[in-house]
Amino acid sequence: MCGIVGYIGDKQSAPVLVSGLRRLEYRGYDSAGLAVLDGKKLSVVRATGKLKNLEGRVATDPPQGKIGIGHTRWATHGRPSDENAHPHTYEGVAVVHNGIIENHLVLKEQLKAKGHAFSSETDSEVFAHLIAAEMKAGKRLVDAVRGAIRQVKGTYALVVVTEHEADRIVATKDSQPMVLGLSQAQNFVASDIPALLEHTRDVVFMEDGDLAVLTPEKVEIFDAANKAVTRAPRRIDWTPTMAEKGGHRHFMHKEIFEQPRAVADTLRGRVLRSEGTVHFEGWNFTPEQVQAFTKVTILACGTSYHSGMAGKWMIESLSRIPVEVELASEFRYRDPIVEKTHLAIAISQSGETLDTLAAMKEAKARGAATMTLCNVIGSAMTREADLTVLTNAGPEIGVASTKAFTTQLIGLYLLGVKLGRLRNHLTVQQAQEHLTHITEVPKLVEEALHSEAAVKKIARTYVNAQDFLFLGRGPMHSVAMEGALKLKEVSYIHAEGYAGGEMKHGPIALIDEKLPVVVVAPKEPKVSYEKIAGNIEEVRARGGQVIAVIDADDKHLTQLADHVITIPPSSALIAPIIATIPLQLLAYHVAEMRGNDVDQPRNLAKSVTVE
Ligand code: G6P
Numbered sequence: 138m139c140g141i142v143g144y145i146g147d148k149q150s151a152p153v154l155v156s157g158l159r160r161l162e163y164r165g166y167d168s169a170g171l172a173v174l175d176g177k178k179l180s181v182v183r184a185t186g187k188l189k190n191l192e193g194r195v196a197t198d199p200p201q202g203k204i205g206i207g208h209t210r211w212a213t214h215g216r217p218s219d220e221n222a223h224p225h226t227y228e229g230v231a232v233v234h235n236g237i238i239e240n241h242l243v244l245k246e247q248l249k250a251k252g253h254a255f256s257s258e259t260d261s262e263v264f265a266h267l268i269a270a271e272m273k274a275g276k277r278l279v280d281a282v283r284g285a286i287r288q289v290k291g292t293y294a295l296v297v298v299t300e301h302e303a304d305r306i307v308a309t310k311d312s313q314p315m316v317l318g319l320s321q322a323q324n325f326v327a328s329d330i331p332a333l334l335e336h337t338r339d340v341v342f343m344e345d346g347d348l349a350v351l352t353p354e355k356v357e358i359f360d361a362a363n364k365a366v367t368r369a370p371r372r373i374d375w376t377p378t379m380a381e382k383g384g385h386r387h388f389m390h391k392e393i394f395e396q397p398r399a400v401a402d403t404l405r406g407r408v409l410r411s412e413g414t415v416h417f418e419g420w421n422f423t424p425e426q427v428q429a430f431t432k433v434t435i436l437a438c439g440t441s442y443h444s445g446m447a448g449k450w451m452i453e454s455l456s457r458i459p460v461e462v463e464l465a466s467e468f469r470y471r472d473p474i475v476e477k478t479h480l481a482i483a484i485s486q487s488g489e490t491l492d493t494l495a496a497m498k499e500a501k502a503r504g505a506a507t508m509t510l511c512n513v514i515g516s517a518m519t520r521e522a523d524l525t526v527l528t529n530a531g532p533e534i535g536v537a538s539t540k541a542f543t544t545q546l547i548g549l550y551l552l553g554v555k556l557g558r559l560r561n562h563l564t565v566q567q568a569q570e571h572l573t574h575i576t577e578v579p580k581l582v583e584e585a586l587h588s589e590a591a592v593k594k595i596a597r598t599y600v601n602a603q604d605f606l607f608l609g610r611g612p613m614h615s616v617a618m619e620g621a622l623k624l625k626e627v628s629y630i631h632a633e634g635y636a637g638g639e640m641k642h643g644p645i646a647l648i649d650e651k652l653p654v655v656v657v658a659p660k661e662p663k664v665s666y667e668k669i670a671g672n673i674e675e676v677r678a679r680g681g682q683v684i685a686v687i688d689a690d691d692k693h694l695t696q697l698a699d700h701v702i703t704i705p706p707s708s709a710l711i712a713p714i715i716a717t718i719p720l721q722l723l724a725y726h727v728a729e730m731r732g733n734d735v736d737q738p739r740n741l742a743k744s745v746t747v748e
Pocket of ligand 1: 744
């Protein structure tokens, strides 16, 4: 989720690039950089932190040249630092990259053996080296870029300039967005439209495998088969704010709809299907250590705590290690019992939540091994933990967490499979079955998003409700809790999430004809499904309004409920991920219909760094 801009034309490029990056800062903001070409030589400026740090450096010593590329970074490989900031350069070649090179370690080793010296910890730097090597072997820039791409496994939006062909920009992409901006005597490339709007509204969306050559006068595009193609320009009439949100009204909506991509990024490079296991970069727990774990303690707050609840179900069933899920704010003040054979997992989108960080430190001080499942590389938790597993969801701007939750669930499922294999609880074949289910998630999430029209109708019906009850059993209990939290966060309607079995012990007293009860009831796991049908009957018998989230092929519950929201059927440990999607949409639409500030709900903060 980095932001890329490229400019070639009749103006000085640095100011154009900086203002383009400013418009893309929502895509990542831990470091930024520019490479400017003056027709002969490259000048590179980079700075850690927000874009204003780069702006400061550019203002002091402006790089001169009418060709340039810029980047704002959301780190995935290598912590935020000046060295890890893009552009990366090698022997007169400068690149900016968005995406992940899965085989970067192998490529780095091969290049090092040929005498290449690397100056960053990033995967992206590999591109500069591969292209420089191809050019040294006599290739033109276009062919060198194609040659580099052929060696890389992963995803990319890549923009390149070089001193060796100092009159052009080359851009190519696969599975990452890239858009070309067309104008008089100048042309642009960017990862998203907001960077272009100040200069042009005529854009071409590049397709996977496309390679574009930009000069001030023209843009040529070649498809994956290297055939020249014409892609019709589109006229964009978005306002700059609309553009930042990709046409969505709010970041929350955009982030809900980004989830197929986000979960795919969490999976990328991690599923080793033929071996029936999972690869986590930097995994440093020995098999003996994992065999010896007697307990996993999950520490988290808010939405991350709910993913921990589902994670307990996943890790226990896949590895048979007992799991406790603790509210971080309670754990740290409880004189907790921690052994050297415990693994403490801090789950956090931001990696900065004070209570979670302090709880993890507490567990570490008492001898536990520590791990964080986190979305922000370089954050406090990733610096503190023995092991970091990144969720790779990209920046989450909406205060109410959405894609962070579903990517955490994927991370926990993968972790469960890894632990299950290391402890020989899962056979290779069983692990392979789970991995097959996991790789279906992006497609299933995409399908679950089709529930939006049905959800919107229900939102309209209950927009003025005073209270909501959410029920779920087994792993769906955490989904019910998360559904209730989402609704109260953004709509300000009082909502409670309950385990279905607990309904009789209190919440049943609340049920009357005004109370909407959202029942999360996919068919898997069966043991939860059979029981939750009973809860639906109990609510109906007392006149309550049932909104059931059910599998699309469930004829039985369709008849029992007042309203149904259907999701694609899935396996037991996937179902919590899929069932969460319509509940996020419900919260969003109710809040939006009530005219609330969806992205910045009252009294809440994205990152709670105080007690
Ligand atoms: C705040 C946010 C929530 C988030 C919680 C934990 O309350 O508003 O959306 O779930 O913090 O944040 P973390 O970054 O640790 O996941």
